[in-house]
Amino acid sequence: MPSPFLTPGSIAQANDVALLHLRRDQTIPTILRATDSEHDGYKEGKVSNTRFGSFPHSTLINQPWGSQIVASKVDTGSRGRKPSNKRKAEELEASATTTGAEDDSSSVKKPEAAASGFLHLTYPTPESWTLSLPHRTQVVYTPDYSYILHRLRARAGATVIEAGAGSGSFTHAAVRAVFNGYPNEESATKKRRLGKVCSFEFHEQRAGRVKEEISEHELDGLVEVTHRDVYEDGFLLGDPKTGRSPKASAIFLDLPAPWLALKHLVRKPASGIESPLDPSSTAYLCTFSPCLEQVERTVRLMRELGWLDITMVEVNHNRIEVKRERIGLDCEGVRGATVFPKSVDEALSKLLTDDERAKRLRQAHLEGTRVNPPSQEDIAGEPKDQSTPTYNLGRLVHRTESEIKTHTSYLVFAILPRDWSEEDEQKCRQKWPSDKVEEEPKKATKSRKQQKKEFKELRLQEQKEEQEEKEEQATENSEA
Numbered sequence: 001m002p003s004p005f006l007t008p009g010s011i012a013q014a015n016d017v018a019l020l021h022l023r024r025d026q027t028i029p030t031i032l033r034a035t036d037s038e039h040d041g042y043k044e045g046k047v048s049n050t051r052f053g054s055f056p057h058s059t060l061i062n063q064p065w066g067s068q069i070v071a072s073k074v075d076t077g078s079r080g081r082k083p084s085n086k087r088k089a090e091e092l093e094a095s096a097t098t099t100g101a102e103d104d105s106s107s108v109k110k111p112e113a114a115a116s117g118f119l120h121l122t123y124p125t126p127e128s129w130t131l132s133l134p135h136r137t138q139v140v141y142t143p144d145y146s147y148i149l150h151r152l153r154a155r156a157g158a159t160v161i162e163a164g165a166g167s168g169s170f171t172h173a174a175v176r177a178v179f180n181g182y183p184n185e186e187s188a189t190k191k192r193r194l195g196k197v198c199s200f201e202f203h204e205q206r207a208g209r210v211k212e213e214i215s216e217h218e219l220d221g222l223v224e225v226t227h228r229d230v231y232e233d234g235f236l237l238g239d240p241k242t243g244r245s246p247k248a249s250a251i252f253l254d255l256p257a258p259w260l261a262l263k264h265l266v267r268k269p270a271s272g273i274e275s276p277l278d279p280s281s282t283a284y285l286c287t288f289s290p291c292l293e294q295v296e297r298t299v300r301l302m303r304e305l306g307w308l309d310i311t312m313v314e315v316n317h318n319r320i321e322v323k324r325e326r327i328g329l330d331c332e333g334v335r336g337a338t339v340f341p342k343s344v345d346e347a348l349s350k351l352l353t354d355d356e357r358a359k360r361l362r363q364a365h366l367e368g369t370r371v372n373p374p375s376q377e378d379i380a381g382e383p384k385d386q387s388t389p390t391y392n393l394g395r396l397v398h399r400t401e402s403e404i405k406t407h408t409s410y411l412v413f414a415i416l417p418r419d420w421s422e423e424d425e426q427k428c429r430q431k432w433p434s435d436k437v438e439e440e441p442k443k444a445t446k447s448r449k450q451q452k453k454e455f456k457e458l459r460l461q462e463q464k465e466e467q468e469e470k471e472e473q474a475t476e477n478s479e480a
């Protein structure tokens, strides 16, 4: 079945992973199922309960992605109340003709719309998954992984090695970058190499959970998760010594000690086993480390092992809000403006006006008369500038938004040139024979004596012309 991460189609199908979008910063991932053993007890089948109401999955399945779904009236008090054995037996009998309990929606009550509450049904993307996935470790966020995948040249058809898999955030972004078809598709011919992610994780439970998620997300065959200590056992698939090489062209190491894994990422491993790198392509490597000490150790070993073009980058992703700030006494009643003197002159003029008004009030009090309220001009001081359009009024200011979720580390990039054998060299020489390059005909060079002679003649010629010019000038002057 196609993965909703890669080819979601237009309709949400049963068993698809979906994201229930409640608001900008709140999304709940779920697997769409009419019924689910975990949700026995709800008459409506599988239900997602949110702060904006309850949503039976029967109201989500077969709806177009992006639809707004209204909450339903669900008796949440019955949660976890399993049906009695007698009822269960009756239900099983009734549904005996249907296929599989998971897809059985015959015994599910038709949901009734609630008075309020809704959500949007969205298909998953690596970006939204990163923000909603169950965190088991620190994860790589979108600002980092988009840059990393770009620098690793992770494009359609490439093979990426990743260690460790952690919570699978990078895994999902990497598989989308290299995806160019499903392994079981008819169009996947032997000629075309399919993109793949080979993911390694040392922690058993985490490796197991990533495997489960990969299956739930229909990414089997595109992501291969191996439970492995890569420091010890390297990156071959299957058996660490005799297994298959992933033939990777891109490697991402998010490990506490990446330098311990580097010994396996060579063209000719010392132990004589196969290299995990693609011999016909340059290998692009990135390590992700939070401390400079880790970076130093990694870079030192990279140099020893022949990695080239080593660079370090820190991605600092900030959203900058730019706006016009309006300050001044003439901004009375303007939304968002600060009604405060914008200059010493304006403050002084306000003081003088206030002083003048106080004097008039005192005088009027003594005389027992009334004082008119101050005019708009008295308050604002200088008349408003009518020629400047409203959007151009005020001072241009900016501030950075601090709430963007990211966990920055130092990214070290390096490349290892492709394997180059004597045979490759010979083939290359035959194709582009350097000894047959036609040389440009050499220009005849002049002797030093000849050059001096020519220079003298040139100088004499110039002096003669100068003399003639002077004489002409003198005759013109005498005639005048």
Ligand SMILES: C[S@@+](CC[C@H](N)C(=O)[O-])C[C@H]1O[C@@H](n2cnc3c(N)ncnc32)[C@H](O)[C@@H]1O
Residues within 6 Å of the ligand: 137, 138, 139, 140, 163, 164, 165, 166, 167, 168, 169, 170, 171, 200, 201, 202, 203, 206, 228, 229, 230, 231, 232, 254, 255, 256
């Ligand atoms: C920070 S997490 C990786 C997060 C992951 N990149 C993501 O985006 O979700 C680091 C992972 O490396 C794993 N790890 C540590 N040492 C390892 C080793 N020697 N071999 C394989 N995995 C290892 C840890 O178990 C941990 O899950």
